[in-house]
Amino acid sequence: MPAAPYRGSWRLQGRFWPTVRDDPADAEAISHKLSVRAGLVRQLAAGLYTVTPIGLRVIQRVEAIIREEMNRIGAQELLMPVMHPAEIWEATGRYGLAEQFRLEDRGGRKMVLGMTHEEIVTWHAAREMRSYRDLPQSWYQIQTKLRDEPRPKSGMLRVREFTMKDSYSFDADEAGLERSYEAHSDAYARIFDRSGLVWYRVESDVGMMGGSGAHEYMAPSSAGEDVVARSPGGSYAANVELAVSVAADPEFGEAPDAPGEFATPGIGSIDELAEFTGLAPACLAKSVVLVSDSGPVLAIVRGEHQVHEKKIAHLIGAHRAAHPEEIREWFGADPGSLGPVGIDAGTVRIIADSTLQTGHYVTGANRDGFHLRGVVLGRDFQAETADIRTVLEGEHAVDGSGPIELVPVIEIGNIFKLGTKYSEPLDARYLDENGQEQVIIMGSYGIGPARVAMAAIEQGHDDDGIVWPTGIAPFDVHIVLIGDPDSEQGAFAEALLGELSDLGLEVLLDDRPGLRPGEKFVEADLLGCPLRVTVGKRTLPDGPLEVQVRRTREKSEIALEGAAEQIRSLWLGLAGG
């Protein structure tokens, strides 16, 4: 049995800490490899992970920061069930979503496992919030979410079951929502700063949550699944799903009076066409045929751009790529020679990217092996115009703040202005000062503690292992005891553990017998606590005591007298920096 705990400090002897020497074979992301090797997590099945005792310490430190900051803005912690009656989800039209785990109880009653808790929290608010005097409220929980992800991946980064801090605000009006939103925004800034992350707050799509405005909190990492378009200094930052930019116009030259057809034998791609014509891709128009629920859609962007799925989906809803036979039928030509000229807008909905509003373009002629040059939007064809293209790196930010950089990021949190999306269907209303019934205005706000931890690993590691930020390291100080716990050194290490703990630090003492020093050092590096103290033969009787900063590898030798105080001020220097 482990010895009795000393506050938050641990003796390692007897603990469940399953480290491994090799990277797991199927791991790709650094955080995945290191979280397994450092014994923080173990996989049960795809997207299902057990967090080990030592991994849990990291998660709990993140959660502790979250609780402090949520409480600071007056949010109240509660706990809602993971399993819900399906009816409530039916009321908001979110029953049957692909990611939703559904089941039945023994009576055949339909249930769901919660992927989030808007429905449930709103259901409660609808029953308990009656008067404007009851508002505003902010409630939060740290609770399990279940999502039948189509593709769990990257260790703990994308899983099917995870804990989430989710909070919900209830306000009487838009101004109130604005205040709640800002309060959360402030809290989130403190939470992610204290967690030691590099992070961006970016404009985001409202997605399946619905609502009128949203931001995401993103931690830059090559393991990230999202991409942010960001100008220098970050004054412009948005998820590429909705990012806009200024695309420089090429030298178009004089537009001809009318489109002219020319032969382009064997030309099927923009690259080939650019090569063949000697024109920049920006002078060519790319035609993409999609099929929406209401029929065929021709989306046109400049040659250097791509049609962005999310952006076009905002206009035409769910859609798929057209089959070659369908394209043949509607355009009379194969992909590669398609264009908007001569297409009946009644049959095919034509949407051109806004960049097409200036210049003249080479487009397909809807005749295999032929293209048209000098095609002008508005003159030679009619189309709706909208921003439907991807943003390219190097294009300029719309606020004039400079060239845009595309950064892969991990989404670690988000904030949404829900408005009445849930309160309306679930009848969450109150009586205002005038006795008039009003719909409660809501916001919802999420953070994934495990993602915060994994992002910290992505951003803080070296060849030897994890380099935790001080705010969320599993321990503040890792004492490597070289020698027997019953020895003089053992007694010293034990005393040091006590003193450091009394000073408010959480300490891990590696008092495991029979391990070689090298093994202890290697595992200490892997685990990555901010400070490592070595207690061995060299330490006693007169010192010095060796302390190493994990991040910099900087070693200092300190006197035994007042060692604990010294270590504490070293730690404070790291934490404050």
Added chain:
RNA sequence: CGGGGUGUGGCGCAGCUUGGUAGCGCGCUCCGUUCGGGACGGAGAGGUCCCCGGUUCAAAUCCGGGCACCCCGACCA
């Protein structure tokens, strides 16, 4: 859901092409020597070769079907 890959002691892998008594490294147990950056020697334990079916005298190996996991894409708060 499309494409690709992998399933063999706890972990990482070889063996499969060309069917014939299941191997290597690490880890684990015991003994000895070591002991401030994953030591060395010796002796051991540990495997339904993912599952089901087929072919064959004989299947980890060949054939068919299934399952699981990973990666790319689609999708995703």
